[in-house]
Amino acid sequence: xxxxxxxxxxxxxxxxxxxxxxxxxxxxxxxxxxxxxxxxxxxxxxxxxxxxxxxxxxxxxxxxxxxxxxxxxxxxxxxxxxxxxxxxxxxxxxxxxxxxxxxxxxxxxxxxxxxxxxxxxxxxxxxxxxxxxxxxxxxxxxxxxxxxxxxxxxxxxxxxxxxxxxxxxxxxxxxxxxxxxxxxxxxxxxxxxxxxxxxxxxxxxxxxxxxxxxxxxxxxxxxxxxxxxxxxxxxxxxxxxxxxxxxxxxxxxxxxxxxxxxxxxxxxxxxxxxxxxxxxxxxxxxxxxxxxxxxxxxxxxxxxxxxxxxxxxxxxxxxxxxxxxxxxxxxxxxxxxxxx
Amino acid sequence: xxxxxxxxxxxxxxxxxxxxxxxxxxxxxxxxxxxxxxxxxxxxxxxxxxxxxxxxxxxxxxxxxxxxxxxxxxxxxxxxxxxxxxxxxxxxxxxxxxxxxxxxxxxxxxxxxxxxxxxxxxxxxxxxxxxxxxxxxxxxxxxxxxxxxxxxxxxxxxxxxxxxxxxxxxxxxxxxxxxxxxxxxxxxxxxxxxxxxxxxxxxxxxxxxxxxxxxxxxxxxxxxxxxxxxxxxxxxxxxxxxxxxxxxxxxxxxxxxxxxxxxxxxxxxxxxxxxxxxxxxxxxxxxxxxxxxxxxxxxxxxxxxxxxxxxxxxxxxxxxxxxxxxxxxxxxxxxxxxxx
DNA sequence: CCTGGAAACGTAACCGATAACGATTGCAGT
DNA sequence: ACTGCAATCGTTATCGGTTACGTTTCCAGG
Numbered sequence: 001x002x003x004x005x006x007x008x009x010x011x012x013x014x015x016x017x018x019x020x021x022x023x024x025x026x027x028x029x030x031x032x033x034x035x036x037x038x039x040x041x042x043x044x045x046x047x048x049x050x051x052x053x054x055x056x057x058x059x060x061x062x063x064x065x066x067x068x069x070x071x072x073x074x075x076x077x078x079x080x081x082x083x084x085x086x087x088x089x090x091x092x093x094x095x096x097x098x099x100x101x102x103x104x105x106x107x108x109x110x111x112x113x114x115x116x117x118x119x120x121x122x123x124x125x126x127x128x129x130x131x132x133x134x135x136x137x138x139x140x141x142x143x144x145x146x147x148x149x150x151x152x153x154x155x156x157x158x159x160x161x162x163x164x165x166x167x168x169x170x171x172x173x174x175x176x177x178x179x180x181x182x183x184x185x186x187x188x189x190x191x192x193x194x195x196x197x198x199x200x201x202x203x204x205x206x207x208x209x210x211x212x213x214x215x216x217x218x219x220x221x222x223x224x225x226x227x228x229x230x231x232x233x234x235x236x237x238x239x240x241x242x243x244x245x246x247x248x249x250x251x252x253x254x255x256x257x258x259x260x261x262x263x264x265x266x267x268x269x270x271x272x273x274x275x276x277x278x279x280x281x282x283x284x285x286x287x288x289x290x291x292x293x294x295x296x297x298x299x300x301x302x303x304x305x306x307x308x309x310x311x312x313x314x315x316x317x318x319x320x321x322x323x324x325x326x327x328x329x330x331x332x333x334x335x336x337x338x339x340x
Numbered sequence: 341x342x343x344x345x346x347x348x349x350x351x352x353x354x355x356x357x358x359x360x361x362x363x364x365x366x367x368x369x370x371x372x373x374x375x376x377x378x379x380x381x382x383x384x385x386x387x388x389x390x391x392x393x394x395x396x397x398x399x400x401x402x403x404x405x406x407x408x409x410x411x412x413x414x415x416x417x418x419x420x421x422x423x424x425x426x427x428x429x430x431x432x433x434x435x436x437x438x439x440x441x442x443x444x445x446x447x448x449x450x451x452x453x454x455x456x457x458x459x460x461x462x463x464x465x466x467x468x469x470x471x472x473x474x475x476x477x478x479x480x481x482x483x484x485x486x487x488x489x490x491x492x493x494x495x496x497x498x499x500x501x502x503x504x505x506x507x508x509x510x511x512x513x514x515x516x517x518x519x520x521x522x523x524x525x526x527x528x529x530x531x532x533x534x535x536x537x538x539x540x541x542x543x544x545x546x547x548x549x550x551x552x553x554x555x556x557x558x559x560x561x562x563x564x565x566x567x568x569x570x571x572x573x574x575x576x577x578x579x580x581x582x583x584x585x586x587x588x589x590x591x592x593x594x595x596x597x598x599x600x601x602x603x604x605x606x607x608x609x610x611x612x613x614x615x616x617x618x619x620x621x622x623x624x625x626x627x628x629x630x631x632x633x634x635x636x637x638x639x640x641x642x643x644x645x646x647x648x649x650x651x652x653x654x655x656x657x658x659x660x661x662x663x664x665x666x667x668x669x670x671x672x673x674x675x676x677x678x679x680x
Numbered sequence: 681c682c683t684g685g686a687a688a689c690g691t692a693a694c695c696g697a698t699a700a701c702g703a704t705t706g707c708a709g710t
Numbered sequence: 711a712c713t714g715c716a717a718t719c720g721t722t723a724t725c726g727g728t729t730a731c732g733t734t735t736c737c738a739g740g
Contacts, residue, residue, distance in 0.1 A: 083415055
């Protein structure tokens with residue numbers, strides 16, 4: 001039976017041990033200048049009361065807390081992968097992790113969520129923060145590492161090689177024989193969205209195909225944003241034979257719309273996504289996508305942040321991780337394509 | 341460009357606005373007794389400095405923070421599902437969520453992790469906590485809801501109907517014709533592990549089969565714990581024709597060992613797990629398992645905690661959610677079984 | 681003009697812990 | 711016995727914000 005009832009404070013311990021709070025603090029932190037006898041008394045009182053130092057009070061007084069923060073707007077599959085990676089990087093490192101996620105109380109406020117989150121945590125509670133897909137450039141007294149930063153940011157960040165990944169994805173479709181390839185873009189302020197669109201354009205251009213702006217739908221990475229865009233693309237008189245979506249979440253919505261409109265996948269339409277979230281493997285057919293290992297992004301971000309906090313970081317402050325194409329059943333040659 | 345540089349404090353705001361910190365506090369919290377002119381001045385200063393109140397300082401002074409905590413020992417697939425559910429329940433509720441996960445700094449300390457975590461958060465930072473699979477009974481000044489509590493706990497908790505789930509799983513194997521069914525148990529202190537073993541025993545007994553203790557391996561829910569146990573079961577002179585593992589993580593290890601020892605699944609051996617983690621659908625063959633919707637557990641736990649905190653909870657304090665069997669490729673009739 | 685009371689605002693104590701600093705004690709060296 | 715240093719420990723300011731309480735201001739009513 002573990003008791004945390006009415007948490008004992010440091011002054012409770014001091015009273016029981018018959019010493020001052022300063023002495024208790026010294027014992028707790030292993031500082032110099034306490035006799036063995038006093039240490040024993042204090043230890044005993046701590047044991048007896050089940051005392052645990054308050055993270056809040058400690059962090060207010062001290063600057064260093066050995067806690068790193070991770071702030072995120074929403075919590076989705078890829079967020080979980082990031083977390084797993086970050087936890088792995090921090091295991092046995094002496095750093096605990098606090099994840100702060102808001103309840104989206106202020107609808108219109110959500111645009112600056114990272115500012116609020118970081119200000120609340122970074123004041124004193126954490127030694128540094130990882131920010132997942134921020135809306136803007138973020139600064140703070142303590143180090144910050146962005147995962148998937150805004151375009152043009154020069155702050156420390158970890159991101160996937162979105163350009164190469166998108167290029168490979170579109171080249172895959174081109175290799176299958178597709179010539180009219182639609183694209184559903186992500187939120188344009190993000191570097192990732194921009195790079196993925198660039199990859200799409202570059203692959204087409206390199207293949208000698210002129211980019212058709214009407215085949216590009218402007219989404220925002222929110223899965224729901226893809227639904228009307230996919231519908232628009234597929235209800236044209238001349239629908240594309242393939243659609244490349246800038247995220248798996250949006251790609252899954254494309255699959256939904258395709259089914260709804262009677263397009264068979266991959267017979268009538270090939271679909272390729274980006275991210276390789278777990279759900280991508282569960283659809284029927286499985287979603288061809290670009291794997292960017294969110295786990296790895298989380299791992300590297302935590303590793304970098306830890307080093308920045310302890311002032312040991314040596315490497316580049318902008319890390320780019322490789323991507324790889326995962327071919328599943330949602331992509332195939334177009335029905336009209338001549339073999340070879 | 342968002343600036344959080346050198347976070348402004350309340351006294352900064354007070355200085356700029358030419359008032360005392362008390363007045364700033366009153367404006368921030370919308371308290372009575374401030375003239376319209378002063379409110380405007382303070383608001384302007386807040387805007388100008390980009391002031392955000394410090395969660396730490398606020399929570400130290402005030403008891404209520406509108407932040408709920410979730411503490412977990414490790415971060416695995418099911419933890420992510422729980423989080424998603426909890427976030428969903430809290431969306432637009434006015435409560436933010438803090439997840440605290442330790443880095444396992446103290447190897448031997450990990451046994452009482454929830455005590456430390458809760459003491460650190462619950463002191464003042466959070467209004468209540470969800471504890472995922474605790475090691476012991478936990479008490480706190482603030483409300484606590486346990487997901488998958490210890491056996492015999494009477495504290496608020498949310499748990500799956502492990503008894504029914506396990507019974508159904510074993511009945512499924514019995515229905516396929518299996519008679520020698522191995523079991524790999526979970527950490528026995530957890531109610532879930534105990535119930536799953538009870539379900540296993542009950543199903544066998546009901547079918548008129550005597551439980552063979554040598555077919556039961558004592559695992560601890562840690563996937564690695566299953567490897568030697570599975571090896572021992574399969575290297576017997578008379579190996580079981582099916583193995584039911586108390587968690588998917590352990591079941592996946594059984595699949596590994598089976599492959600290693602040349603058992604084909606489901607030909608030579610049927611394997612059934614429990615949890616229905618995403619990975620269970622990705623193996624070849626897919627893992628037959630019992631779905632317990634960790635998402636739903638997280639959702640209900642957060643909903644209950646929120647109500648406990650606001651003192652509005654009406655329902656039972658011990659919630660049990662239904663489970664369902666998900667049949668995939670890893671279970672089939674035993675090779676030796678007569679048809680029908 | 682004086683008084684009462686409410687509104688508006690500042691002062692200071694306080695939450696729990698830390699650390700700079702000062703005070704006390706013990707002990708060795710002279 | 712006296713000095714000096716080190717070991718030990720308590721006092722107090724401090725972190726940022728909240729709130730009980732006291733003080734000032736202002737206006738209405740007598």
